[in-house]
Amino acid sequence: MDFRLTDRHEALRTEIRACIDAHIDDEVIARAHRTGANHCVELAKALGDVGLLAQAMPGEGQDPMAMWMLSSEAEKAGAPFDSVGMALVIAGVLNAAGTPSQNQRVTAALLAGEEFVCFGLTEPDGGSDLPAISTRAVRDGDEWVINGSKMWTTMAQVSDWVFLLTRTDPDAGRYGGFTVFIILMDTPGISADPIHTMSTERSNVTFYDDVRVGDEWVVGEANEGWQVVSIMFGFERGIANTGALTPLLRRFAQWAAHTGVIADPVHREHMAQVAIDAQVAELLTQRTAWTAAVGEPSGTQGSIAKVFATEAYQRHARWAQAAAGPEGLLGLGESGAAAEGWIDHDVRHSVPQTFQGGTTEINRNNIAERHLGLPRAR
């Protein structure tokens, strides 16, 4: 085994940091928390301009280490990066399964950091059981007519596009008869209502009311949409959004040093444990990226990394809040808040990490069945 990053990767990290440093400051971060969109156009454009988004796009022949590095540097800096992370995933899916004209029109704009895309997958009755969705696309002449609604369409309010999973043939079995579309958000018939959350991020319910689109916006084959979303899940899991322990520990340690609490042996013991779990989360994530890079399936490894990292994040954020006492209850920007309120934010923000992008239980099912070889339980 070897744990050294190549010079090329070190150079990439330097370049990523330079972009982040140039475009992210306290005001940009505060704006993201105020507006509920973890989104910064300036950062996206800057990353796009220097070609970093094209490098970090997931997919065959791409370097998954670049995606990991971009995500982890953004996490460390607290940079509003979610909309860019989502754009990268869809760019990768379109690159793998889209048409040349979709790539010209959409992928290029996503990788330039100029346009953004939201995921329209989950529905009120189709959460973990995603194949239970009921949004329908029906053929009408040479068009499709879409009707239905989607839950948790995060970033819809700042997106140009929606990546939409629909049912086109309800009789084609559990995984058959799905069709994926990439659709402009300003297409007539699409609307969004906000979902406000216990953290600073806003999500949306989106509605699709007689939305008409042509065949040119079908991603992959009609009725073969499940294959398309499967590509997407493989890209997402266990490579991005697993690095939150490092900034949590940094902020806690700074606060603890400032208050003198850092001399408390009980706190020191727990800080050491957070440091260990941060290392483990990083190693498991790097392993997922490395496995994908050598061209092997990384699905269960992604599940392993995701479950460990997100559960550890929740556990340690809650510890940090308790350890900080009453000041740990104060929110972002409140005067006197422990770690400027980041600890309170981490407790809130860590909550959805164990269901967003596949819940802990669904990932454990995946590990049990596909990694340990246990029989299917459901």
Place this chain on the structure above:
Amino acid sequence: MALDFSLSADQEAIADTFGAFFAKESPVDVVRAAEPLGYSPQLWQKLRSLEAPGMAAPDQEGGGGATLSALVVVAEALGEAIAPVPLIEHWVASRACPAPEIVSGERIAAIALRPADADGTWRLVPGGAVADVVVGLDGGELVAVHSPAPMAAPSNHGSAPLADRSAREGDRVVLGEASELDPLLDMWRVLTAAALVGIAERAMRMGVDYVLERHQFGRPIGSFQAIQHGLADLPALVDGGRFLAHKAAWAFDEGMVDGAGVIDMDEGNVTEFAPLAAMAMLHAADAAAVSTDRSLHYHGGYGFSLEYDIQLYFRRARGWANIVGDPSRERRRLADLLWGPAKAMAGR
């Protein structure tokens, strides 16, 4: 070189050789026959025929000069088989005391993890029950004491060959300053971590095999989701332990010692050997504890009976780990390595 989570060709060859060796020569009946002392002289002799006892000693002393990255692979195989031989302690002691009869394995060496107490006794030395030579601290010096092995151990949780040994009586040689023990202890931590990863891995697989075989309510208990999820947490712990042990070994082999490596907690970047060794040991101890605990639990009542092998692993997961001392204290020691000593930071 670049990030690589596969074993190198050398490591692969070592894993094959020692995996096959322990599978053949240290099956559970050998482990059981070696209880309660936790030592099989025949197995040790077979290791000698592979020249395994001398692997860690420098090549200019006739040893194998193996890298720590190679030794962790052997240590994991040893842990998987819970082999009743003090190979890890012997290796570590042989780094400080590479006498020919130690390198050859004719005599067994052990390492005292704690300094001798006021009356000159090293308490509960791992491997001490069977070692002809013990290396450890006494009165501020690193010494080696040659004296007859007691060949008996107090009854203990992990059936390990522990014994109190005198740091004064016997043939006593001063090896160097007290500080020279620190890298040896870190090496012991990394190798013991690898052995604990082997225990965790095997216990996980024993659990999976058992729940596939055992039927209740007309189906394999491994089809119950509660059991599946308890087992599904284990790969992260096992793999994490393995990667930490390998990363620590890599850091050592690359010379990331005495401040040559990085400790940047703002970036979460740690490549310095000592803190990685501490992390590996602490995490692997947890991994082995959780893995053997869950696996035993999913064996139901049978897991508690002597007849089933999981109890052998359960006891060694604790017995091999806790010998280093209270993990809370080890974590505080790690905090000192990562953030500097407590006092220096206070009020800053």
